[in-house]
Amino acid sequence: MQALDEILKHAESEIKSAADLKSLDHFRVYYLGKKGQLTEYLKTLGQLPPAERPAAGQKINAAKEAVQALIDQRILQLQSTLIEKQLASESIDVTLPGRSEGMGSIHPVTRTFDTLRRIFSQMGFVFMEGPEIEEDYYNFTALNVPPLHPARAMQDTFYFSNGLVLRSQMSPVQIHAMKTMRPPLRMVAMGRVYRRDFDLTHTPMFHQMECLMVDERVTFADLKGLLNHFLKEFFETDAPIRFRPSYFPFTEPSAEVDIGCIRCSGKGCRICKNSGWLEVLGCGMVHPNVLNGVNIDSEKYRGFAFGVGIDRLTLLKYGMTDLRSLFENDLRLLKQF
Ligand SMILES: [Zn+2]
The missing domain is CATH 1.20.1280 (Monooxygenase)
Incomplete structure (x- = not known):
């Protein structure tokens, strides 16, 4: 026991x-x-x-x-x-914050495209497109810039070996439009253009909008009225607008348009380089040579045209300074929109 x-x-x-x-x-x-x-x-x-x-x-x-x-x-x-x-x-900490799906947003340049489309379609303009690879004729010759014209050097163009170019402006679309449609004509073309440039204010690819109106009694005053409405609508401002004489081969007379600085209200700041004004676009009355070249009688019809950098409009509207930042797709920037 x-x-x-x-x-x-x-x-x-x-x-x-x-x-x-x-x-x-x-x-x-x-x-x-x-x-x-x-x-x-x-x-x-x-x-x-x-x-x-x-x-x-x-x-x-x-x-x-x-x-x-x-x-x-x-x-x-x-x-x-x-x-x-x-x-x-196997425990789950239910007090931890969840992992949310990333929310996308509309790119600032796309926003500008949308705004421009709204403003100009409200005024009865039609939107047209054209090829990004163009014949020399449409990009230069038809726009009163014949071979050897000094204005060809103003634009550092990308040339292909067979004589084609990457369009350096949206104007070729206007030529296509005037060759296929008869006045009265009210059209806008927006898209990518290419130049050999790369710095704070230039990128090899950028976006441009060009606007054209051709009719029997179109005047510079119509152009001025249109631009006044467009810029005030786009920048949502009552800032003043001024025209400065300028030169483009395809318009005569030609002008550059400034808007009173929307950042400092004309007092002078970094964005307007203390001038109180912001350069926004170039415009003018369509040169008779351009109209005659597409078989529109320049004695009967007149037209105005203007071209504006869509990316530059975007920078100005949102107070940004580096054009390149629009194409770097940095999420820290894009998330602010
Ligand atoms: Zn300013």
């Missing part, structure tokens, strides 16, 4: 320190299995005098039950530790 107590003591310390269910099962077999320590003990009952057998049997059975209870208890402990461990490793 003393040995039985020893076994119980051993079993208790071993079961309580069992590290996992597998070693616990090992102890169960060791003590309670068919050849386990306590089972073997039960088999020795026969050697005892009959009078002692019931008491000894009861004691051994109690020991078996005690060991089984210890094992059951340890199983519960190990299982709950296992569950806690699993919960800790």
Whole structure:
């Protein structure tokens, strides 16, 4: 009976320190299995005098039950530790902020395109498109810039070896329009143009809008009225507008148009280089040579035209200074729109 107590003591310390269910099962077999320590003990009952057998049997059975209870208890402990461990490793912190889908926005240049389309379609202009790779004729000759004309040097054009060019302005679309449609004509062309230039205010590819109106009694005053409305509408301002005489081969007379600085209201700032004015576009009355070249009678019809940099309009409207930033697709910039 003393040995039985020893076994119980051993079993208790071993079961309580069992590290996992597998070693616990090992102890169960060791003590309670068919050849386990306590089972073997039960088999020795026969050697005892009959009078002692019931008491000894009861004691051994109690020991078996005690060991089984210890094992059951340890199983519960190990299982709950296992569950806690699993919960800790699979836990979700519901207080963390979620990962949202990135929200896209409309590129500032696209915004300007949309605004221009709205303003000019409200005034009854039609929008036309043309190829980006042009024949020399449409990009220069038809616009009163014959070969060897000095104005060709004003635009650093990309030439292909077969005489084609990447259009350096949107004017070729006007030539296509005047060759296929008869006046009265009110059209706008917006798109990509190309020049060999790259610095703070120039990129090899940029966007231009050109506007043309041809009719019997079109005057410079009509042009002025249109530009006045357009610039005030676009910049949402009452800033003054001024015309300065200028030269373009395809218009006569020609003018450059400034708007009172929308940043400083004409007081002078970094954007307007302290002049109080912002250069925005070039315009003029269509040169008779251009009209005659597309078989529109310049004695009967007159027209005005203007061209404006869409990217420059965008920079001015949003108070930006580096044209290149519009094409770098830096999300920190784009997210502000
Ligand atoms: Zn200014």
